[in-house]
Amino acid sequence: MPLKLMDVEANYDACRALKGISFEVPEGSIVALLGPNGAGKSTTLRVISGVIRPSAGTIEFDGQRLERSSPEAIVKFGIVHIPEGRRVFPTLTVLENLKMGAYMRRDASGIRDDLEKVYGLFPILKKYAKHHAGSLSGGEQQMLAIGRGLMARPRVLLLDEPSLGLSPKLVTEIFRIVRTINTENKTSILIVEQNARMALGVAHYGYVLQVGKIVISGTARELEEKDAVTSSYMGRVQCNI
């Protein structure tokens, strides 16, 4: 079942951040959401995960309407949002962070299996399991943020700028892992990125957002050929009503 947004609008006080956007994330696919600073990419993810309520439009997943659901309910549906800037719990240990990712789950043995899977994907997390998350490097924190999200056993993963501030080598590593998560668990992934080339490299479909509207859409191959995608990253757009 795809995740489907229809005519979704969202506001921050006087700022209209999303002006009616529609797109879908087909089951098992990777979709890249691109666009300049302030376009509304993070807002799109926050609307899906229920942190902010859309002022209009519908969000559908698995035959269920999500736009009025609480963030907890949305995690239960299997949609997990890994926020921009990693946002690990700095005073909790790595293991405690991972446990919090599985907060909604009651299947102790499934949680144990998934913990081993996450450790397999990110051996460094096992090594630092007892360390405070705040003491990890940026790259390690990003791995923890992804691992913590995976502990919820997501069917759809919303990833906000996972490569931000990482060295080129780590960026490649993160994208390799994104692909692995998609192929091994059939997890659908909606990935927001500044790094358009890398994102389109792993994605099946892509959308370009500009001041709250989708201006370009197509398969990743099609978007790679359009210059518009890379040239749309010019300056920061201020919110206009």
Add this chain to the structure above:
Amino acid sequence: MFAQQLMSGIATGSLYALTAVAIVLIFRNTRTINLAQGDFSMVGAFMALVFFQVLHLSLILAFVATLISVIVLAVLVELLVMRKIRNADWLTLFTATLGVYYILHGVSGWIWGRDTKSFPNIFSVTPVSIGGMLISEAHVINILIAGGIGLLLFLFFKYTRAGIAMRAITDDVEAAQLMGIPVKFVVTLTWAVGGFLAAFAGMLLAPIIYVSPGMMDTVLIKGYVGAVFGGLYSIPGAIVGSLMIGIAENIAGGYLGAQYKVTIAFVMIVLILAFRPRGLMGGQARREV
């Protein structure tokens, strides 16, 4: 003499710590400096009198009933007052707890009267000898109970899902929400823990300071000063701060006279705010349980 004053200082300080830790827990999860924390204890002390002396429940039943009453009171304050304004700025939250403080003072005075009531000494005050030091049995028991509660909290925050979630919310509310942690429920639970601590503080302090609507007023200040020692974030900091206040006021009381007991807490708060505004544990306050 000095060692004895040290011990009684630790005994009273450990009771202040019950208030200080509750203030820290509620503050770091809700940005609320809870001025009603002392009054939760005060209502608890009155309830204990009702259960024990009026309804003639057994000691243990009266104790459990008091514990439940105070937890219910704290949860009601959260659900009926604080939740409605949870997104407001800290000053609004603070002022709301001031309102609760006056309401609880007023209602208690109206129901139970404004005069001071004595509270039965549950534990004997006859001194026992420990390592050559004479210390009242009540002091020993207070230290043991407060220590036991400290251990219980430590285990709760370290090993239970709800306890770890409470710390996660302290770190990052929005990230906690994204992980599916039911933030509203965990905040209610935080107030419930505040009520739990308040009930113990009320029942253990009542035999010492007697029962009246204003009984907790100075204890609240001392607990707050203890909490400030931990930068309002660190539980170990709040405990250390409270013990220091207990010790300092006992020693000051012993050498300078009892009327200096309260003054010493204020002197300490001025000193901390002047020299270590982020608490005794300073920058690392956010790193601890």
